Amino acid sequence: MKLVPALIASALIGGGAGVYAYAQNQNAPAARERSANALERLRDWVMERGGTERAFDNEYWNHHEPGIYVEARTGEALFASTNKYDSGSGWPSFTRPINPDAIVLREDYAMGMRRIEVRSREGDHHLGHVFDDGPRGTGGQRFCINSCAIRFIPRDQMEAQGYGRYVAIVDGG
Template sequence: MSEELKKRLTPMQYEVTQRNGTEPPFQNEYWNKKEEGIYVDIINGEPLFSSTDKFDSGCGWPSFTKPLSEDLIVEKSDLSHFMIRTEVRTKSSDSHLGHVFNDGPPPTNLRYCINSASLDFISKEQLSEKGLGQYLELFK
């Protein structure tokens, strides 16, 4: 799987998802994206976050108040870089997404700070054609 992923992903996508890397803030694809749609796992296309839960946290990475479902992610303690943080990974592909912090807006007070390199974006208009039509309800 690792060699196949190295061929399919960009070096940054591989570094982030497979080696727990972090892309530069404010220099990534989705940090300021405003379009409506769903953010999916770059590895397997599983829906993870919605633009309806996205907010501008000022941190330079896409930030969300919650995932589409708690069943899609795993949270783990991360003691790297002399910090205590909570890492967010995908349950199905075990890819590193980013971290979750408790300094977000109500109602969750959470900030899922996610690397763009771990995500792909499916616009609201493409949801049905990509087999994700059930998420159109979020945008009414």
């Protein structure tokens, strides 16, 4: 008889873990609306201290509109929507930057393993990391970038915001 309550408890605990795990997958709800103050605190933590946003709970992980992504503070053009893909990681992922000279790559051992950190050249801010598990047909790299470290410029606003020279890249040229 004592076995039945133990089995029920085990099923409930296991079921709860499954619910939590589900909330971490790609079907999780879109990023919560954040106040400007909360976003700036998160941005400081990520860009100045090398932090990382939560997977699947950030603005651009599932964003598919044509345009470019610029450094959130300096406005430096970094990535084009034509090089963005769904890596399944829960963060915006790109196969390459618009201009390799716009980023700086540094070795990072902060998590007890060797990673390659991606920083903006102009602002010297932490953006994310680059891994060698990207699509083989495009060079095999995955630039895994924190949403709060970038800002999206829609294709139809690029010219007006001074990014007209990148329109051909976004248009696939």
